[in-house]
Amino acid sequence: MKKFFSVADVDNLSTIVKEALALKAAPNAHRKLGEHKMLGLVFLNPSLRTRLSTQKAAINLGMDVMVMNMDKDGWALETRDGVVMDGTTVEHIREAAAVMGEYCDVLGLRSFPGLKDRKEDYSEDLFNKFSTYCKKPLVSLESATRHPLQSLTDLITILEHTPSTSKEVDGKFSTVTAKPKVVLTWAPHVKALPQAVPNSFSEWMCKAQEQGLLDFTITHPEGYELDEHFTNGATITTNQNEALKNADFVYVKNWSSYQEYGKILVTGREWMPTPEKLKVTNHAKVMHCLPVRRDLELSSALLDGPDSLVIQEAGNRVWAAQVVLKRILENL
Amino acid sequence: MKKFFSVADVDNLSTIVKEALALKAAPNAHRKLGEHKMLGLVFLNPSLRTRLSTQKAAINLGMDVMVMNMDKDGWALETRDGVVMDGTTVEHIREAAAVMGEYCDVLGLRSFPGLKDRKEDYSEDLFNKFSTYCKKPLVSLESATRHPLQSLTDLITILEHTPSTSKEVDGKFSTVTAKPKVVLTWAPHVKALPQAVPNSFSEWMCKAQEQGLLDFTITHPEGYELDEHFTNGATITTNQNEALKNADFVYVKNWSSYQEYGKILVTGREWMPTPEKLKVTNHAKVMHCLPVRRDLELSSALLDGPDSLVIQEAGNRVWAAQVVLKRILENL
Amino acid sequence: MKKFFSVADVDNLSTIVKEALALKAAPNAHRKLGEHKMLGLVFLNPSLRTRLSTQKAAINLGMDVMVMNMDKDGWALETRDGVVMDGTTVEHIREAAAVMGEYCDVLGLRSFPGLKDRKEDYSEDLFNKFSTYCKKPLVSLESATRHPLQSLTDLITILEHTPSTSKEVDGKFSTVTAKPKVVLTWAPHVKALPQAVPNSFSEWMCKAQEQGLLDFTITHPEGYELDEHFTNGATITTNQNEALKNADFVYVKNWSSYQEYGKILVTGREWMPTPEKLKVTNHAKVMHCLPVRRDLELSSALLDGPDSLVIQEAGNRVWAAQVVLKRILENL
Incomplete structure (x- = not known):
């Protein structure tokens, strides 16, 4: 797996669910796989379940994790090309993503839609640009139009029950x-x-x-x-x-x-x-x-x-994240 | 130890102080004890000493740590039962605590009193509900009416001197x-x-x-x-x-x-x-x-x-946290 | 190396650049050096590159890292001596620095200038006081008048190219x-x-x-x-x-x-x-x-x-931080 953005990034759904449930049965079986690999989690919006479950999944795989809250740190990103940056945005996504790619082996990005301009939101411009410029495997932690770690979790929970x-x-x-x-x-x-x-x-x-x-x-x-x-x-x-x-x-x-x-x-x-x-x-x-x-x-x-099933479902977020990170690590 | 909320959770004070001072003398002697165990620290209010000393104590025991600042992340919790959640609270403590319990083996919670409604504050409703719903050992990082890690630290410091x-x-x-x-x-x-x-x-x-x-x-x-x-x-x-x-x-x-x-x-x-x-x-x-x-x-x-003694006292916060986490880990 | 504040803390520039490039070639060669050593990163101002690259450098050396965002946590520090603290500052730098020194083996501090009082900014009062009171090796993560990790990075990048x-x-x-x-x-x-x-x-x-x-x-x-x-x-x-x-x-x-x-x-x-x-x-x-x-x-x-070279330059921040931390660890 090279990125995780939508269901199109997974071929056989039954197979990935079985692999996730195997991780649930033995969470620490792959602690060597992620050794000396850095996961960077970039949040442009708040997160509880996604933040904690993805961190835990990465740690279960032996990865190191760095969390960057860019909403909190007053770091407004410019995404448009060809504009003179004399306004409020302090850094262009071209540099921000590329720099984070320098420090991390795998990245995760959360970015909610503005809910004002449908065309802009549904273009998934921000996620796509970040993916292009970071030059590393990128995992969606919820983008403008999709939340694939949640959906994989839901499928795992449904088949499990x-x-x-x-x-x-x-x-x-x-x-x-x-x-x-x-x-x-x-x-x-x-x-x-x-x-x-x-x-x-x-x-x-x-x-x-x-x-x-x-x-x-x-x-x-x-x-x-x-x-x-x-x-x-x-x-x-x-x-x-x-x-x-x-x-x-x-x-x-x-x-x-x-x-x-x-x-x-x-x-x-x-x-x-x-x-x-x-x-x-x-x-x-x-x-x-x-x-x-x-x-x-x-x-x-x-x-x-x-x-x-809501609590077990939230608990399964770990195994969804872990199977995705495992597949990405296996293809680094 | 199953939780750490008040002095009632400790039997012999002299014994726990001696155990804490033994940890101070050999901080890394129990690095295996917390291996593959996750500590989640949940802060509904700011923290410096408690945050750093508890993280350090957990790391000394080989634990992994995740920190969640819920005041910062705009995640206002509902604690009352039977209310229609059509206001400003975004999640009920029943779900929030249960979910964090899914991701962590031990939890810590800081929550200050409102200082407006004495009966509410002194009921320790928030701490008690979090403890019930997370279903994991919970350590008070200061609740509405008590700060037991500080008090244990103070006793350690007094007896040490x-x-x-x-x-x-x-x-x-x-x-x-x-x-x-x-x-x-x-x-x-x-x-x-x-x-x-x-x-x-x-x-x-x-x-x-x-x-x-x-x-x-x-x-x-x-x-x-x-x-x-x-x-x-x-x-x-x-x-x-x-x-x-x-x-x-x-x-x-x-x-x-x-x-x-x-x-x-x-x-x-x-x-x-x-x-x-x-x-x-x-x-x-x-x-x-x-x-x-x-x-x-x-x-x-x-x-x-x-x-x-104020600086040594603050330094001793590590050993108070470490002895509490050690006792909890020994009883998982 | 006992602290890293300016170019005066480095003797031979060619030597330190070669050492940094050796770390770039083998990032994990010194994982034992920082074992059981705690790095505390204290940010009084926002940071992206410095925060991530210094964390990564420390992890490469096997250190544990704790990050403290003191601007976010509403923890306004008093730096003046002899004032009655009945205003908005909640803690004096004497205590804050000393306490963090109790929990960490090495510290890093970022503090921007106010740009209002030149004499105050150029006195580097805050950095110097923090350094004195924490009693541990202190690395500048950008102070009022200098950003030495950036400058060392720049020198590495120039000589590399x-x-x-x-x-x-x-x-x-x-x-x-x-x-x-x-x-x-x-x-x-x-x-x-x-x-x-x-x-x-x-x-x-x-x-x-x-x-x-x-x-x-x-x-x-x-x-x-x-x-x-x-x-x-x-x-x-x-x-x-x-x-x-x-x-x-x-x-x-x-x-x-x-x-x-x-x-x-x-x-x-x-x-x-x-x-x-x-x-x-x-x-x-x-x-x-x-x-x-x-x-x-x-x-x-x-x-x-x-x-x-801007992206490679940002990437080199890791090796600048790592060579500085390595030299500090070797002298602990």
């Missing part, structure tokens, strides 16, 4: 894994959030569906359609109740509108998943990438109930 | 340690400070007095009485001069009123310890937890004089 | 290194910047000139004369074109006036180096300490052109 059964066929026993129904449902929020998590979740689930691992449905209010680029093959409906029927996993997430870019179109808690609403599911497991607004996005009863 | 003498009894020589007189005195400040340090110092000194290690006196202006829960057995007086007589150690600290909660009742520098005031002591050693306001809380002449 | 030729003398072949012409030129900026980088570069180049390693010229507009203390032996001219003639290395940097202290006297981009201006040079290599304001301080055409 999908029951296998032993089945007799022609007198022979073999293990059969049921194909779960995974539902992504929009949920309310008071702030306008990026589409990065649902875009990314959707493109990973669509590919998993293609590879025969699961069935994927998306439900959201009208006006919240995601960019079609990410939803190829998914069943999409604005009828939440219909979508939830027989679901095995319900993935809850708010996002702002892609059509009316960055806008909040629906208020009120009508779309918030509750135990009542989930009665039509197949005792569905409940997932959320966190942080979650309790009793606004998702009812406390579900979060604290026996079917919540 | 208490002279032992050789004495003949019935023809046999044995080492006898004098029982020192320790005095905690209130001192002026321009800001309203928590009671955490004096509460904690007092409960540690009271227990040390019970175990026959020292005699303990508290002196402060009227209205600055500490919660009785922390001062059981101490001699308490509002006569500073009387308290200082024959003192071997003078521990200087400001705090805001517990009765008129969070208020400053006394201004002016009348209560500031000076060389003149300390003439009635037994050449007392001077202690302060730092940071100290020079010539407001404590005179420069004392801070820079030969009887000041 | 100075061609050697084989020459026959009396029938024997020997390696001869040409003496390059190094030019420091002032360049425009929109903010008033310290003189630390040009002061420091100048004192290192003047000493290198004394030791026969290069020829050194400074050019700047009238009113931008540096303190003579730093420019001893340099050719100084206000004619930029004259200065650039036959230059092998052009070092571009803005600074505010030393005479009219901290003021910007020249605006406009007339002094900005461009390919056109550099036609009179000997295909000069272009250097800048970064961050650089593109097309204000230095033209993009030069920055992105084949003669730019």
Whole structure:
């Protein structure tokens, strides 16, 4: 692996999930692999899970880690070419990325979208330029339109919790894994959030569906359609109740509108998943990438109930990061 | 040891001090103990000594350390249950603590009191909830009402500087340690400070007095009485001069009123310890937890004089943290 | 080496450059040297290159590193003696430095000048006091008047890129290194910047000139004369074109006036180096300490052109820091 930006950077999803679960079973088995290798984590926006889980993954692989909070350190980056830098930006991404590439063997970058200019956000200009100029393998720690470490984590968690059964066929026993129904449902929020998590979740689930691992449905209010680029093959409906029927996993997430870019179109808690609403599911497991607004996005009863996977899901962030870093280290 | 929140988490004080001083003599003797163990330090408030000394202690034990500054990263935590999170808090402590517990083997938490609602502060709700939800051993890096790593440090420093003498009894020589007189005195400040340090110092000194290690006196202006829960057995007086007589150690600290909660009742520098005031002591050693306001809380002449222990005291923070982490690691 | 504050802390410049380049060739050859040694990096101002390169250098030597951002943590230090600390400063440098000295074997300190009071800035009071009170070897990570790790880096980069030729003398072949012409030129900026980088570069180049390693010229507009203390032996001219003639290395940097202290006297981009201006040079290599304001301080055409050394120069920061730390560790 040379970079990790989207699901296109992974070929066989089942294989990478198995590799991640093997790391979960033996976290320190590859401590030599990253020896004397430096990971630089660059945050242009806040982070809790991503910061800690990626650091831990790197340490499990024997890497050294340096963290750079560029939002905090007052280091506004210029990304446009051909401008006279006589304003507020103090350094161009050409130099900043190249310099960090000099100090690190692998880099990670977090940069949220501005949610004002859709074309600019969806060009992924900042991530792409950083990747070009740093000249080192770059891992997305969430970019303007995707959060692939989260999505890989979600896939790991779904497959980990999908029951296998032993089945007799022609007198022979073999293990059969049921194909779960995974539902992504929009949920309310008071702030306008990026589409990065649902875009990314959707493109990973669509590919998993293609590879025969699961069935994927998306439900959201009208006006919240995601960019079609990410939803190829998914069943999409604005009828939440219909979508939830027989679901095995319900993935809850708010996002702002892609059509009316960055806008909040629906208020009120009508779309918030509750135990009542989930009665039509197949005792569905409940997932959320966190942080979650309790009793606004998702009812406390579900979060604290026996079917919540949110904490295990967050825990699995380590194994997603570790398998990605492992594959990158193996190709340095 | 399963957590470190108050003096109640330590049984024999003399034993833990001896263990800490053994670590001071051989800091790297236990580098294998913490191998592949992750310490997460969570700061909801600023820190210098606690941050650095605890990191160093963990590294001495071979642990890996991740630091999370949650005040800086704009990550306001919700602690109340049953509220709809449609305001400014972005994550509930239930999730935040549980997630950090997924990534770490041991956690440390700093959280200052608001100094507005005494009942809330003294309930130690935040620390207790974090401890419950993280499901890992939790070390207080100063909570609303206590600063136990500081108090353990102070006890180490006092016993380290208490002279032992050789004495003949019935023809046999044995080492006898004098029982020192320790005095905690209130001192002026321009800001309203928590009671955490004096509460904690007092409960540690009271227990040390019970175990026959020292005699303990508290002196402060009227209205600055500490919660009785922390001062059981101490001699308490509002006569500073009387308290200082024959003192071997003078521990200087400001705090805001517990009765008129969070208020400053006394201004002016009348209560500031000076060389003149300390003439009635037994050449007392001077202690302060730092940071100290020079010539407001404590005179420069004392801070820079030969009887000041403040720097050695700060240095001993490492051994207090290290003995606590060592005991926790031994019980994982 | 006991501290690293200025060129006076290094005897033979050629020797230290060779030692640094040996570290570049084998970064991990001394991993045992720093084992169980703690480096504390204290930043009173922002940092990217210095922070990352010094961390990496320390890790290459096997040291542990703790970073303390004192600007961020709201920890305003008092440096004056004899004042009653009843204002906004929360801790005196006497205690802060001494405490950090308790936790670390080697310290680094960054502190920019205020650019208001020249006498105060040029006294280097803060650095000197920190050095005195911490009682440990102290490395300047840029002080009020100097940035020695940058200057050592610059010298390494210049000598690394100075061609050697084989020459026959009396029938024997020997390696001869040409003496390059190094030019420091002032360049425009929109903010008033310290003189630390040009002061420091100048004192290192003047000493290198004394030791026969290069020829050194400074050019700047009238009113931008540096303190003579730093420019001893340099050719100084206000004619930029004259200065650039036959230059092998052009070092571009803005600074505010030393005479009219901290003021910007020249605006406009007339002094900005461009390919056109550099036609009179000997295909000069272009250097800048970064961050650089593109097309204000230095033209993009030069920055992105084949003669730019700015990224390699930034990369060399690691070896400058590593050779300094190595020499300090060898003398602990």
